[in-house]
Amino acid sequence: MAGEKTEALLGAVSSFGFGGSNAHAIVEVPARQGPTDRDAAYAGLRGADAATEAHQPMVWLFTGQGSQYVNMAKSLYETEESFRQTVKECSAYLATEKLLPTEGPSSLEDIIYPGQDADAEEAEHLLMQTQYSQVAIFVVELALTRVLKERGLRPAAVLGHSLGEYAAAVTAGVFSWRDALRVVAVRARIMSEQDPQDGVMAACRLSAAEVQAALDSDLKNLKSVAVAADNGPRSVVVSGRREGSLPQGFACLPLPANGRCC
Helix, strand or coil, X not given: CCCCXXXXXXXXXXXXXXXXXXXXXXEECCCCCCCCCHHHHXXXXXXXXXXXXXXXXXXXXXXXXXXXXXXXXXXXHHHCHHHHHHHHHHHHHHHHCCCCCCCCCCCHHHHHXXXXXXXXXXXXXXXXXXXXXXXXXXXXXXXXXXXXXXXXXXXXXXXECCCHHHHHHHHCXXXXXXXXXXXXXXXXXXXHHHCCCCEEEEEECCCHHHHHHHHHCCHHHCCCEEEEEEEECCEXXXXXXXXXXXXXXXXXXXXXXXXXXX
């Protein structure tokens, strides 16, 4: 039970059985040993600083297309000022430079966070479009890095998967966020214009050799489906036209990416 701030915290623990109270213990918060002099106090503070500096190095990994969803990181958008300002700043830059398609929404902020009155299915369909999804992912990743850096976190190294390489490059200081945002937006728009509706991607738990052998065994796939990314010993992404068939008899998961690239 808690008493006044000046009192020690006490607690009672009982063990009951058929015979009544088999055991009963009263515990108290241990007394805090204060420094005996000023030098000892300074030494303790220096030790605390040293302990915080001896953390393990971190590696930040930035994801690619297919990770987007409506209202992603909304809790951070609502509670973290730096996150919200980053999204607004990027959205304003895209509008000023006219980097988003003219026929669609002019505010990236409204695309990621459409509001409660928006049609959920329409909002999801819009964010699935390459020209919006890639830009949205980059902006959210950029905002996340700023929140982490505000808390004193710094990566020892950064990695990016596909589209995530741009956010990783900005974090590493390779180029400015404005340059990266422009490249991502222009690249995404060009990709969407090339083949806006006909592309499909799928992740396969196979080796690249197994996937290629499966595709080669079916002549109609030679030009319509191909290995797009060899991510690991048993992690391969294929892409191509929707009319092409995926490798049969294997576990392949279609990815939520509108187009042939991520």
